[in-house]
Amino acid sequence: MPIIYGKSLMTTANYIKEKLSQYITRKESYTLAKVCFEFWNKEYRGLVCLIRLIKSRIGWLASAGGRPVIYQSDYFTTVQDYMKMDPVNIWVYDRIHKKRRKVTLRVSSNERDKQKSAISTETKTVKKMTP
Template identity: 45%
Template structure:
């Protein structure tokens, strides 16, 4: 995110870079701290729920947002992590507050048109029957998602009972939707891997 936003302060909060006080920096922990402080001011939300928020949940909520994660998916992640401590009403409220927090604190992400541009490149490549190539100085990768056909076959278990199972078999047809959704995700991962390798090379 910091790479595309040219946000130097955000970049300093990642694990890759050492800090002046020699402490490990972590962007997810940083977001968690800000989020908990923000949620603590909301009287409609249970304090127990706020206290149960952790780095793992924050990462599952906010890391995929740059890829276009929706509110319903966020609500599902919260329910899985806090089902013992949260009811349906608070679950939806927390998801909405997390979304609001992101839009207010990182509002530049909504204006990041490069996200849509890169996704459209992936869709166009798939529509043309082409692979999406990611080229970096250290490595090249190819993305080529294909649609699957569902084939049902009959098998017999150890008790000689007949059962029917479904298998997904790849076809020769490009999956336009999956390619579009995955292109920016893979682009980010490739860019991050390159930055890490470049950092290691500089330290050698």
């Protein structure tokens, strides 16, 4: 779903190459990504406008209301639900130096991070390949 997640043509080609590296070359992965983008732009022209609407208004409203931002269609579902991370200090024993060390871990809390959820929907950009 490159358009949904705001991926560029090159990023999508890199993902395809990463997943199918044993079957196709880098040039072929770029060609495949280009065909995917052309298909999306031809078959789902209104999708770009919908994503802009979601980014600018719907995502912000949902996150401001303390709810997860959920995009859903017949083909995919994505949830933007960021939780605040709380620092937790634990002590571990270093067997090499024979002493205790303090380590700080970040643990997810039950409180939603409204700002991060809102920003995650606004910063994604939609790339269009029409000439």
